[in-house]
Amino acid sequence: MKDENFLKANNARHMWHPMTHPADSLMNPPKIVTGGKGVRIVDVDGHSTIDAVGGLWNVNLGYSCEPVKQAISKQLDVLPYYSTFRGTSNDAIIELSVMLAEFFEPENLTRAFFTSGGSDSMEVALRLVRQFHKIRGEAGRVKFISLKKGYHGTHTGAASVNGNANFRLQYEPLMAGCYHIPAPYTYRNPFNESDPERLAQHCLAALEDEIAFQGAGTIAAFVMEPILGAGGVIPPHPSFMPAVREICSRNGILLIADEVITAFGRTGGWTGSRHWGVKPDIMCTAKAITNGYFPFGAAMLSDEIAETFENDKAGKANVASGYTYSGHPVGAAAAIACLKETLRLKVNENAAARGTQLHNGLLALKDKYEIIGDVRGGHGLMSALELTSDRATKAPVAPATISKLHEAIYRAGVMVRISGPNVILSPPLVIDAADTNAIIGALDEGLASLA
Ligand SMILES: Cc1ncc(COP(=O)(O)O)c(C=O)c1O
Numbered sequence: 367m368k369d370e371n372f373l374k375a376n377n378a379r380h381m382w383h384p385m386t387h388p389a390d391s392l393m394n395p396p397k398i399v400t401g402g403k404g405v406r407i408v409d410v411d412g413h414s415t416i417d418a419v420g421g422l423w424n425v426n427l428g429y430s431c432e433p434v435k436q437a438i439s440k441q442l443d444v445l446p447y448y449s450t451f452r453g454t455s456n457d458a459i460i461e462l463s464v465m466l467a468e469f470f471e472p473e474n475l476t477r478a479f480f481t482s483g484g485s486d487s488m489e490v491a492l493r494l495v496r497q498f499h500k501i502r503g504e505a506g507r508v509k510f511i512s513l514k515k516g517y518h519g520t521h522t523g524a525a526s527v528n529g530n531a532n533f534r535l536q537y538e539p540l541m542a543g544c545y546h547i548p549a550p551y552t553y554r555n556p557f558n559e560s561d562p563e564r565l566a567q568h569c570l571a572a573l574e575d576e577i578a579f580q581g582a583g584t585i586a587a588f589v590m591e592p593i594l595g596a597g598g599v600i601p602p603h604p605s606f607m608p609a610v611r612e613i614c615s616r617n618g619i620l621l622i623a624d625e626v627i628t629a630f631g632r633t634g635g636w637t638g639s640r641h642w643g644v645k646p647d648i649m650c651t652a653k654a655i656t657n658g659y660f661p662f663g664a665a666m667l668s669d670e671i672a673e674t675f676e677n678d679k680a681g682k683a684n685v686a687s688g689y690t691y692s693g694h695p696v697g698a699a700a701a702i703a704c705l706k707e708t709l710r711l712k713v714n715e716n717a718a719a720r721g722t723q724l725h726n727g728l729l730a731l732k733d734k735y736e737i738i739g740d741v742r743g744g745h746g747l748m749s750a751l752e753l754t755s756d757r758a759t760k761a762p763v764a765p766a767t768i769s770k771l772h773e774a775i776y777r778a779g780v781m782v783r784i785s786g787p788n789v790i791l792s793p794p795l796v797i798d799a800a801d802t803n804a805i806i807g808a809l810d811e812g813l814a815s816l817a
Contacts (some may be wrong), residue, residue: 370410371396379680394769397776402429404793405801407781418793418805419783421597421626424747426655426795429705433602434659434703437517441699450480450693458698465705466664468768473637475643475666479685480693484626484652485519487663488589491648492523496524496588496622498671500621501682504583506544511576512589513569515549515597518650527589530597545580547572549594550602553740553752554706554760561605569602570609582617587647592638595627598788599742607642620647626663627748629653630654630708633796634718634746640747647671657704662697713795717746720802724791727806735813737809738765739787747797751789751809762787767816775812780805 368473377398378391382605398410405428408414420426427434442456448456459480479494481487492510499507512518512531525533526541529549533538538539550569552560560566577585592607594600614621623646628638635641639649646670667701691697725744730740730753739760743749753763753771772784783790793805 369673374411383805392751397781398464399641403709404428404430405797415779415781416793416797416801416804418780418791419705420747420792421658422653422783422792423632423792424501426630426632426654426713427657427704427711428794428796431659431704431707432555433707434657434700437703438659438696440695443446443610444714445695449690455807456693456695456697456698458702459693462698462705465702466666468664469636469705469709469785471647473639474668475646475649476669477667477672478664479687481663481665482661482689482691482694482697483519483663485521485524486689487650487652487665488518488524488527488622489521490687491650492527492587492589492686494665494671494675495620495622496665497683497685498674499586500672501678504618507586508536508583508585509580510584511573511580511585511619511671512544512546513591513594514546515594515600516546516589516591516624517594517596518591519591519626525600530712537563540571542781543584545576547576549597549600550606551594551652552600553742563605566603566606566609569606570613573610574612577613577617582619585617585619587620587622588614589624590637591621591624591626591640592628592644593633593745593748595748595792596783596785596790597751599748599790600741606640608646611644611646612775614721621622621651622646622648624650625790626650630705631714631717632746632748632792633715634721636714640801645788652807655704656700658695659704660666660697660700662694662701664701710802711796712814714746716797717795720795720797720799721749721794722745722792723799723802724793724805727803728791728809731806731809731813734810737767737813737816743775747791747793747795749791752786753789771812771816774815777809778808780808782809 382388384389399407401408407417412482414655463478467480481779512527518524526544529546557568623639629651633641647668656662728741732741737753739754740752755763756763
């Protein structure tokens, strides 16, 4: 490794960082992470912190998962790459596809389309949905409806269903035919409704209204995260997603569950859809499928979609979508090892228990600190604090204050993620009770330092 002065001197000088202003990276150079062990990371100065971000919602098994490292290394020795485009396959990807069909059997998602990450999974899902309707003779079903505050990646199709202006404005015009309804976000919503169940009803009414306005026969799919993640961790009322499913089915609209964050245990259920008792038509996965050890993803397809394609005799079902790295054997080897570890360790159960512990800790902090306007979570290991400079008006906190807080929490031994006014927490699912308490303690220390 290069020596530390070289790294600091060149930090952000010759690369642009995603999701920030290039000038900001130069003025506030990023923390240089040089190591990871268990649930901890270490920076170039040797400062060790609990990674309460879990990489980027993806390192569910932590940084020392030997079986995954060994599987990758072994696969590299045997076959580092071969394409799965028409006419060829590889042994690792076949094995993985069978394992995923078993894992997603409760949702009836039995076919995988492999990708290199979450944006890819979303992009291909949008394309396959339109194609599905064309195969069935409903070529007019081309539009998408999704939730405001939703995040689905930054490819142009997926970004068009994103529900946050940040990811949209500088890149418009985006894909035509994408419409949005209010998110079930109790802290701020156009209905001024703080009761989750009643708010869910308002959002559902907005969905029905939008479908009627657009014409049901023009809509290909509704897209949603079972719990909105990057938008600030927004769990809907339990009635919401099942009712969305019913509305979609009644109108011939497919349901795409974007589970790039929520698949593989994060919510305390094995998937977010399963957590709410819903079977989507397509589920987009990535992140924890390989735990960050290899860039990889899969769009999982229901039997009905699969059979429509497979039984097509008109040639309309030729899948003219795919990536060089679709079905990458090293990614497949990593995913097989991750899935085995994920199941063996029952990380969903730990996510549920530690998630409740974390949520209760955050609620206690809200009682102590005025700056916390809202605490969200309570469904596994995904939580957020929304900070405000005034609880009465809900005015957002000043960016300088939240930067100061971020640094203070880091100094207290925990890496958290800041997104607008939100402190987002998504630690590895293998975290134990002591480290969960340590996260709460570091937040406490950081918040106290603002006084
Ligand atoms: C719900 C959701 N969908 C899609 C994506 C995009 O995934 P990727 O960054 O792997 O392209 C993300 C990334 O955070 C996500 O949270």
